[in-house]
Amino acid sequence: MSVLAKFVAKVVGIVLIGGLLGATLVRFAPGFGVDEEELDTRLNSQSIQNLRAQQESVSVGRFYADYLARLLHGDLGVSRTLQQPVTRLLADRFPETLKSVALGLTLGWSLGLSFAIATVLTRAWVVDALASFLAALLLCLPAAVLAILFVLARIPAQFLLGLVVFPKVFRYSRNLLARSASLPHVLTARAKGLATGRILLWHILPTAAPQLLALAGVSISLAFTAAIPVEALCDLPGIGQLAWKAALGRDITLLINLTMIVTLVTLLANSMSEWAGRAFGARAA
Amino acid sequence: MKYIRALAIAVLLIVALSSLLADVLAPSSYARQYRDLPDASPSMQHPLGTDDLGRDRFSRVLHGTRVSLVLAPVAALLTCLLAGIVGGAGGFFGGWIERCVMAATDLLLSLPWLFLLLTVRALLPLNVSPLTSVAITFALLGCLGWAGAARIICADVHTIAESDFILTARSCGSHSFRLLWRHVLPNLKPILLAQFWISIPVFILTEANLGMLGLGISEPMPSWGSLLRELGSYSALSAQPVQFVPLVLFVIVVSSFHLVLSKEELPV
Numbered sequence: 403m404s405v406l407a408k409f410v411a412k413v414v415g416i417v418l419i420g421g422l423l424g425a426t427l428v429r430f431a432p433g434f435g436v437d438e439e440e441l442d443t444r445l446n447s448q449s450i451q452n453l454r455a456q457q458e459s460v461s462v463g464r465f466y467a468d469y470l471a472r473l474l475h476g477d478l479g480v481s482r483t484l485q486q487p488v489t490r491l492l493a494d495r496f497p498e499t500l501k502s503v504a505l506g507l508t509l510g511w512s513l514g515l516s517f518a519i520a521t522v523l524t525r526a527w528v529v530d531a532l533a534s535f536l537a538a539l540l541l542c543l544p545a546a547v548l549a550i551l552f553v554l555a556r557i558p559a560q561f562l563l564g565l566v567v568f569p570k571v572f573r574y575s576r577n578l579l580a581r582s583a584s585l586p587h588v589l590t591a592r593a594k595g596l597a598t599g600r601i602l603l604w605h606i607l608p609t610a611a612p613q614l615l616a617l618a619g620v621s622i623s624l625a626f627t628a629a630i631p632v633e634a635l636c637d638l639p640g641i642g643q644l645a646w647k648a649a650l651g652r653d654i655t656l657l658i659n660l661t662m663i664v665t666l667v668t669l670l671a672n673s674m675s676e677w678a679g680r681a682f683g684a685r686a687a
Numbered sequence: 688m689k690y691i692r693a694l695a696i697a698v699l700l701i702v703a704l705s706s707l708l709a710d711v712l713a714p715s716s717y718a719r720q721y722r723d724l725p726d727a728s729p730s731m732q733h734p735l736g737t738d739d740l741g742r743d744r745f746s747r748v749l750h751g752t753r754v755s756l757v758l759a760p761v762a763a764l765l766t767c768l769l770a771g772i773v774g775g776a777g778g779f780f781g782g783w784i785e786r787c788v789m790a791a792t793d794l795l796l797s798l799p800w801l802f803l804l805l806t807v808r809a810l811l812p813l814n815v816s817p818l819t820s821v822a823i824t825f826a827l828l829g830c831l832g833w834a835g836a837a838r839i840i841c842a843d844v845h846t847i848a849e850s851d852f853i854l855t856a857r858s859c860g861s862h863s864f865r866l867l868w869r870h871v872l873p874n875l876k877p878i879l880l881a882q883f884w885i886s887i888p889v890f891i892l893t894e895a896n897l898g899m900l901g902l903g904i905s906e907p908m909p910s911w912g913s914l915l916r917e918l919g920s921y922s923a924l925s926a927q928p929v930q931f932v933p934l935v936l937f938v939i940v941v942s943s944f945h946l947v948l949s950k951e952e953l954p955v
Contacts, residue, residue, distance in 0.1 A: 546900065
C-alpha cells in the first residue's frame with residue numbers, strides 16, 4: 403500500500419510542479435495578456451494601457467491557482483492559434499496518436515523481440531549482423547527523415563513509429579536475453595536436452611522479464627516523442643502535429659497542456675511497467 | 688572492433704577537417720543564388736548540383752556539416768558541465784541536496800524530450816538572425832539534455848564519496864574542494880567522456896529533427912536539418928539522386944560517432 407501511496411504522491415508531485423513551471427512559462431510567454439479588446443478602435447490609448455496593466459498585474463501564484471481551479475473543472479483553456487478549447491482539440495486528435503503509437507509499439511516490439519530471440523537462440527552471426535546493421539541504420543536516421551522517406555515510398559506512416567522503437571527494443575532485449583541465456587541454470591537445461599522453446603519460455607524470458615517490462619514503459623515515451631515529426635511531415639491529424647502547429651504559432655497554452663498530458667501518460671506507463679516488473683521479479687524469485 | 692573504431696575516428700576527422708575548410712573547398716558562398724540555375728544537375732562548377740533556389744549544394748553541405756559538427760560538441764560539453772555540477776554536487780554532499788537533484792532529474796526526464804524542446808523553443812523568438820538561431824538551438828539542446836547524465840554522475844560520485852580513499856583523504860584534513868578537484872573529478876573523467884560522446888549524435892539527430900520541422904536554424908544558414916528538409920521536395924519527375932548525399936553523409940557521421948564508443952560505453 404505504501405508503494406502505491408508513494409507512486410501516487412510522485413505522480414501528483416510531478417504534475418503539480420510541472421504545472422507550476424508550465425503556468426510560469428505561459429504567464430511570462432510573449433503575447434500573454436494581449437486581448438482582442440485592444441483592437442477596438444473606440445478605446446483610447448489610456449484604456450488600452452489600463453487593460454494591459456490589469457492583465458499584467460496577475461501574479462504567477464494567482465495565475466497558477468486559477469489554472470488549477472479551471473483544470474479541476476476540466477477546462478484546459480483555449481488555443482490562441484486555433485481558437486478552440488484545448489479539451490476539444492485533444493478529444494479530436496488524441497485517439498489518432500494513440501492508434502499510431504499502439505500500432506508502432508506492436509510492430510516495433512514484434513520486430514525487435516523476434517530478432518533478439520532469433521539472435522540469441524540461433525547464435526548465428528548472420529542473423530545478429532543483419533539485425534544489428536538494421537538497428538544501427540535506424541538509430542542513425544532522424545524520425546523526420548524516415549517520415550519523408552515513407553511519404554516518398556507511399557508507405558502508410560502509421561507503421562513508422564515501429565521503426566523508431568525497433569532499434570532500442572532489439573539492442574536492449576538482445577543484450578538482456580543473451581545475459582539470461584548464459585546463466586548456469588540455462589546451460590544446465592540445455593545440457594539436459596530440454597527443447598529450445600521450453601528453455602526460452604521457462605528459463606530465459608522470465609529472468610529478463612522485469613527489465614523488458616521497464617523497457618516497455620520507456621518505449622511508450624519514445625513513440626510519443628517520435629510522433630511529432632512523423633505526424634507533422636506525414637500530415638496525420640494527431641497531437642504531434644498539433645504540438646508542431648502550436649510551436650510554429652507560439653501557442654504556449656496549447657503546447658504546455660499537450661506536454662503535461664503526454665508527460666502524465668508516459669509517467670503512468672513507466673510506473674505501471676516498473677510496478678509490473680517488480681511484481682514479476684518478486685513472483686519469479 | 689579496434690579497426691572499426693579507428694576507421695570511425697578517421698572518417699570523423701576527414702569530415703570535420705573538410706567542413707572546417709569549407710571556405711577554401713566550397714566553390715561559392717552557401718547563400719549565393721545562381722538564379723538561372725535552379726535544381727541544376729551536378730557539373731564541374733557545382734559538383735552536387737544546385738537546390739531549388741539555385742544555391743550550390745556542395746557548399747551548403749560543407750557549411751551545414753560545419754555548423755552541426757562544431758556546435759553539437761559544444762552543446763554536449765555544456766550538458767556535461769551542467770550534469771557534472773548538478774550531479775556532482777548531489778552525489779558528493781548527499782542528503783537533501785541529492786534528493787533535490789534526483790527530484791529535478793526525475794521531473795526533467797518525465798517530460799518528453801521533443802515536446803519540451805518545442806515548448807521552450809516556442810517561448811523564444813522564432814524570427815531571429817541565422818546566427819542567433821544557431822546559438823538558440825544548440826544552447827537549448829545543451830541546457831535541457833543534462834538530466835540523464837546528471838543521474839549517472841550523481842550515482843557515481845555518491846559511490847566515490849563513500850569509498851575508502853576519500854575517507855582517508857578526509858581524515859587527513861582535505862577540505863571539500865580539494866577532495867572534489869583532486870580525487871573525485873579524475874575518477875569521473877571516463878564517465879564524463881562517455882556522456883560527451885553519447886550526447887553528440889543525440890544532439891545532431893535532434894537538431895536535424897527540429898530543422899526539418901522548421902524550428903531549427905534559420906535560412907539561409909545551412910544545417911543538416913535544413914539540408915535534409917530538401918528531401919521533401921524530391922519527386923520522380925525531377926529526380927536528382929544527389930539530393931540524398933546529405934542524408935548519406937549524415938548517416939556516416941552519426942554512425943561513426945556511435946562506433947567511436949566501445950560496446951561497454953553505449954547506453955543500450
